[in-house]
Amino acid sequence: MSGRVDGWRWAGRVFLVLILLFTAVPMVWMLLTSIKSQFAAMQYPPQWWPKEPTLENYTKLLDPTNPVGNDFLRYMWNSFYVSLATTVLGVAVAVPAAYAFSRFRFPGRTFLFFAVLLRNMFPAVVFLMPLFILMRWLGLVGTHGSLILTYLTFGLPLSIWLLKGFYDNIPIQLEQAARIDGATRFQAFLLIVMPLSVPGILATSIFSFIGAWNEYVYAATFLNRQDQLTLPVGIQRFFAEFATDWPGLMAATFLMSVPVVVLFLILQRYFVRALTEGAVKS
Amino acid sequence: MAKVTLENVVKTYGPVTAVGDVSFTVQDGEFVALVGPSGCGKTTTLNLIAGLIPISGGNIRIGDKLVNDLDPKDRDIAMVFQNYALYPNKTVAKNLAFPLQMRRLPKDEIARKVAEAARVLDITHLLERKPRELSGGQQQRVALGRALVRDPRAFLMDEPLSNLDAKLRVQMRTELKRFHQDLKATIIYVTHDQLEAVTMADKMAVMNGGTLQQYDSPKNVFDHPVNTFVASFVGSPAMSLVPLRRVVEGDAVALAGDGWQMPLSPANARKALSAKSDTVILGARHSTIALHDGPREGAVPGRVYTVEPTGDVTFVQVHVDGAIVIASLAPDVAVRSDTNVWLGFDQSRMHLFDCETQMALT
């Protein structure tokens, strides 16, 4: 029997190696391309290993005195600003809502909750037209406000769902104890529940941030001025003119991915917990 | 400390009545145990007194003050929860300090009171630990400490010992009792374990299905249960209850089973005659039943079902007329299963209940 068990274990290892190659090789190739000159990248057969590696693509993108770098850094700042605002506002709105969904039984509670969840189901593209009109009406077209508001609503259902899961795991007796100890309902929430829900808030924040950072469709539609663009749209416009600058594009793509990957690696535990929260109940 | 009064207190959740019309008064300094089976409304009653849930009807007073609409923080009571409800992200010291901070006491006074409470409960060496680094018994002490640090008008405790292992439970029981005596504290103590109630409380309030069944001293509840529920709930092993036929011949009244009759004493005859129907429930505790190996005058025939030696006494379960009666024997007396025995009931210590209302006949 142990022979068969080993057989399965070996199959698992082989599978892992294959899937690791499938995942990593494209990313490695991206990195290798990004340190080639444009001439070196456009060869057939390809240079498997860069003969003259160069960081020129990166220095160009990160140099504010260079027009390309200036634009790139501006896009990055825009992305950061929009994502951070989305995250902060999202948490501020989601925390009370999730707490209420977890703690109170009020008429329509279940209905409201599913209304919130269903928001997840609708694709961005079909909401583009009405939201465009709405933003035009609100006078937000061409501002970052339009994006922040939109991302907020896209993130909210998930944030509320995640946070509700965290609040469900905080025993109600803790709040009761606090109220007996002399806290008001709000103090009990602020002093006892909030500190305990920090992991939940972190988890939701990562989600909001990464979602906003990566968003393309609304950013491409709502923004029109060059200096407002966020990264996903920005690098597209940027390289459409020099469609053949693949090493530059790969470098830009890499730099665009760095913040989310770093954020993900640091807060991996919360990210994974957030992903699986709710779907897995023991 | 203060007295606590409940007047016709009601709590409903939609169609569910969790607590229905409960009234009792806990005198200043009294230790009252709220007992009853799981789901009978004990926690709900306690939460109503604490103000954690809004009351649906009736009045609650602490001291002479009506507190129906007061926030928990303004009722000045302390509470110990079943799962301790220690703040997991705070150290023991911070847990103890929290109620004092909420009341805006000066820092040095807080420190002094925390140290004092820790000393009394012997948890000084634990002050810098987090709750999850404590054993169950230590957590229990901290929870108690958090109630102790300020002197509230009353202590509410919701099954505070039920998460401890048996040995620790007995030990804490003694300590709690001692603590009550020293502080002369008003304590309302919820438990589903009638033994805890009997051993610790000045009075016990027996609840079932959201209503108060009996409110009296443990001795009176034990000796004079008002109905069959209380009779079978309080005392271990439970009081044996046997439904029997009432037979009246002239002045003589007897209880009859399958092929036998037990004449009743005049006092018991009077009780039996007040029953609404011809079926009367005979109740007897094991210690009031004598076991004979042959027929006797007034003894009731039965067949031994099981024999359970416990060391101190041996409990014998006997089939009588389709019901089980538990009697006790000295451990050195030998009985075997499936033998015939005769049970002698002590007429002065037996109970009679009306079969229709389940109430005690008096």
Add this chain to the structure above:
Amino acid sequence: MAVSSGPVTGSLRRDDGLLRRIVTHRADYAYVLPALVVMMVVIAYPIWFTVDMSFYKTPASLQLRDRTFVGWKNYHTILTAPAFWSVTLNTLIWTVASTFFAFLLGLGAALSLHREFAGRAVLRAILLIPYVISAVAASYLWKWLYHSDFGVIGALSVQWGFTDKPINFLDNIHTALPSLIVVNIWREFSFAMIMLMAGLQTVPEQLLRAAQVDGANAWQRFWHVTAPHLKGVSMVTVLLLMVANFNSFIVPWLMTGGGPAGASDIWITHIYQIAFGRQNWGLASAYSVILFIVMMCLGYFYVQALTRGDKGRPE
């Protein structure tokens, strides 16, 4: 337990009316209100707008004041256009194939990673990176890998002798859609992996031990113990993947734009093309409404799968 068996029963208040309950709980609504307002503005209004617009012919100038009511004509146009069925077929292939393979790879990875070993956490993190980075980044990256002249995939397939010259993956009606599906799987399988890994943790170790004692081999233990425990998670995962794939826009749009000759056109790219390429919002809205209906059906199952065992807590 509400029935009192005891003798004391006072007159009790009956269930309060709905209005009364709303009034007594009015403070609770304050907590959800901010969320509700935002959601209403951004859900209710767009849905109403889309349904309304689907009955109008809109001018290409997008001066919506000049629209004309045309009844069901937009729907008729959609359902009779030959493109509709080819796009629907593409959407089905795209959704089902992406979901199926992403789930399968995810399951394999989850099972292989379940056992503790050195480097497991690192491996898991690496596998998750494609899921974390933006679809835009993934699209450009793979566009470069698939490049018709200098793409590494084409070069490798020549090097290893599969083909004699590099394939033009994205510009060929037979290879465009499958190539996109590969990208999609690359991005998504680790989502399935992470969900199933969490699911695997709920399989009781004791049950597996018991099965082992009962003489079940590895496969039998998986089939009889592990698989039933993964059913719930798998349902949710598959539904989430389906929804995500059905709704995914960036990868096909940035990599092929639906081409060549509509070979990789799916509903979402098609709707975008009608709305913002041809500027025909009436038609695009009608398309969206049909999509809403499909999503609602998926949504129904999603909620069903998601709410197993979700019970709100009292007070």
